[in-house]
Amino acid sequence: MKFQRAHSLLEIANLLGCEFVGNDDFPVLGMNEIHVVEAGDIVFVDHPKYYDKALQSAATIVLINKKVDCPSGKALLISDDPFRDFNFLTRHFRPFQYANVAIAPSAKIGEGTQIQPNCFIGNNVTIGENCLLHSNVSIYDNTQIGDNVIIHAGTVIGADAFYYKKRPEGFDQLLSGGRVVIESNVGIGALCTIDKGVTGDTTIKEGTKLDNQVHVGHDTVIGKKCLIASQTGIAGCVIIEDEVTLWGQVGTTSGITIGSKAVVMGQTGVTKSVPGGKSYFGTPIQESREKLKQLANIKKIPEILNKLK
Numbered sequence: 634m635k636f637q638r639a640h641s642l643l644e645i646a647n648l649l650g651c652e653f654v655g656n657d658d659f660p661v662l663g664m665n666e667i668h669v670v671e672a673g674d675i676v677f678v679d680h681p682k683y684y685d686k687a688l689q690s691a692a693t694i695v696l697i698n699k700k701v702d703c704p705s706g707k708a709l710l711i712s713d714d715p716f717r718d719f720n721f722l723t724r725h726f727r728p729f730q731y732a733n734v735a736i737a738p739s740a741k742i743g744e745g746t747q748i749q750p751n752c753f754i755g756n757n758v759t760i761g762e763n764c765l766l767h768s769n770v771s772i773y774d775n776t777q778i779g780d781n782v783i784i785h786a787g788t789v790i791g792a793d794a795f796y797y798k799k800r801p802e803g804f805d806q807l808l809s810g811g812r813v814v815i816e817s818n819v820g821i822g823a824l825c826t827i828d829k830g831v832t833g834d835t836t837i838k839e840g841t842k843l844d845n846q847v848h849v850g851h852d853t854v855i856g857k858k859c860l861i862a863s864q865t866g867i868a869g870c871v872i873i874e875d876e877v878t879l880w881g882q883v884g885t886t887s888g889i890t891i892g893s894k895a896v897v898m899g900q901t902g903v904t905k906s907v908p909g910g911k912s913y914f915g916t917p918i919q920e921s922r923e924k925l926k927q928l929a930n931i932k933k934i935p936e937i938l939n940k941l942k
């Protein structure tokens with residue numbers, strides 16, 4: 634998430650009421666999660682296990698809960714609770730905007746786009762030309778949709794990320810200030826849920842088609858011309874490259890990559906990254922040919938045992 638203007642390190646430290654390490658005028662351009670940070674971004678870290686990863690990331694401002702040696706060219710914001718303060722910044726720079734009409738005045742809708750009854754189009758949403766939104770579709774704030782997109786009834790685009798920190802009193806949610814970006818010629822079935830990024834974008838690229846009841850987690854990127862069948866659940870921060878096929882009831886873990894033109898057969902649990910151009914099946918995931926051989930051999934076990942008697 635980029636800020637509308639550049640801020641100084643001193644400004645951000647004053648907002649948070651925290652100490653800092655670096656020049657007062659050190660530039661702060663935005664904030665992001667560690668997998669999408671760029672120079673000028675704030676990243677937060679609150680566990681020693683991840684200090685080095687955050688300090689060596691592309692982010693140039695690290696919101697951290699301990700004063701440590703600051704790498705050259707970077708700055709620190711010292712907080713007793715970086716998770717809380719990251720949420721504070723999200724709330725400050727991307728506050729929730731109430732809307733009391735079906736289509737927010739700031740929404741932009743292209744020529745030829747048809748919107749069926751009971752849809753909600755939030756603040757700063759952009760929808761391209763010749764799209765069709767069936768009834769009861771909800772498009773949350775800041776979503777970007779290209780041309781010739783079809784979205785079927787009951788789909789929700791832009792809900793919050795499923796991202797929590799466990800505290801003694803319960804679970805504390807990391808607020809979502811990102812977006813959903815859907816490119817042109819995408820088809821989305823009924824009752825799908827596509828979560829926005831925590832600070833970046835959840836992206837579905839051109840020509841991809843989603844069946845009914847598909848879930849896409851926060852900050853996931855789905856490539857061009859993919860086919861994703863019903864009841865598939867895709868976790869957060871997944872990269873699905875171009876022309877991948879996921880058949881029904883596939884589930885993935887977070888932070889993995891599925892290579893281009895991979896085919897994942899139904900009810901597979903994608904527990905790790907897999908290269909493209911191959912077919913996969915089973916939980917944990919394996920190449921389908923090998924898995925099917927194993928299943929065939931299992932069927933032979935009673936016969937083998939009878940021969941040993």
